[in-house]
Amino acid sequence: MVDSQIRARGVRDERVLKAMEKIPRHLFVEPALEDQAYADTPLPIGEGQTISQPYMVALMTEAMNLKGHEKVLEIGTGSGYQTAILAELAEQVFSVERIASLAAQARKILDALKYFNVAIRVGDGTLGWKEEAPFDAIIVTAGAPHIPRPLVEQLAIGGRLVIPVGGRFTQELYRVTRLSSDPEDVKKEALGGCRFVDLIGEHGWRH
Numbered sequence: 001m002v003d004s005q006i007r008a009r010g011v012r013d014e015r016v017l018k019a020m021e022k023i024p025r026h027l028f029v030e031p032a033l034e035d036q037a038y039a040d041t042p043l044p045i046g047e048g049q050t051i052s053q054p055y056m057v058a059l060m061t062e063a064m065n066l067k068g069h070e071k072v073l074e075i076g077t078g079s080g081y082q083t084a085i086l087a088e089l090a091e092q093v094f095s096v097e098r099i100a101s102l103a104a105q106a107r108k109i110l111d112a113l114k115y116f117n118v119a120i121r122v123g124d125g126t127l128g129w130k131e132e133a134p135f136d137a138i139i140v141t142a143g144a145p146h147i148p149r150p151l152v153e154q155l156a157i158g159g160r161l162v163i164p165v166g167g168r169f170t171q172e173l174y175r176v177t178r179l180s181s182d183p184e185d186v187k188k189e190a191l192g193g194c195r196f197v198d199l200i201g202e203h204g205w206r207h
């Protein structure tokens, strides 16, 4: 998976590649789909949601530019697979999921794998996690109609927000870097097209 799908498409961050080699992706999918866990595709995880394609996980994680000391926020825990990657690459991970059953299942697997540097909360992640801000990096793994303002406000100066933004069926992946204490003062880079399930919440789709 790592060589043919990820390295071959240009992901170069060795820490990201190593984390993806280490984490057993098959534990994060339903037993019936285990034999497809390392395929080049997203897979259903129940509740109409999906575990992201391995390449997309790698691309987004690389864009966060993590060195190991960071406090990061993830919106859309889902299966917990991306969460585990972040737990390998950053110091502390805060993850928000709106569907309680998915959060509970992810918690179970992350505990079994001994990722004790992860906190998961059930709620609307478009509001961020104010008590724990600022974050060095934020990743949103669902498609947003626009960039949720609370997330930019909760970025540290120099912090990176990686988020798919666009319509309901396709989005553009953006990296938004906060440049100063003014949350309007950001650099936006487009990283390519993608397709995610809806980000549903106060600063997302209203359903």
Ligand code: SAH
Residues within 6 Å of the ligand: 045, 049, 050, 051, 052, 075, 076, 077, 078, 079, 080, 081, 082, 083, 096, 097, 098, 099, 102, 123, 124, 125, 126, 141, 142, 197, 198, 199, 200, 201, 202, 204
């Ligand atoms: N990274 C996950 C992606 C799961 S799909 C994985 O690879 O398994 C996106 C997830 O975002 C879904 O679980 C969905 O329930 C969740 N989600 C959508 N809107 C949300 C919101 N406002 N706050 C938190 N989670 C949200």
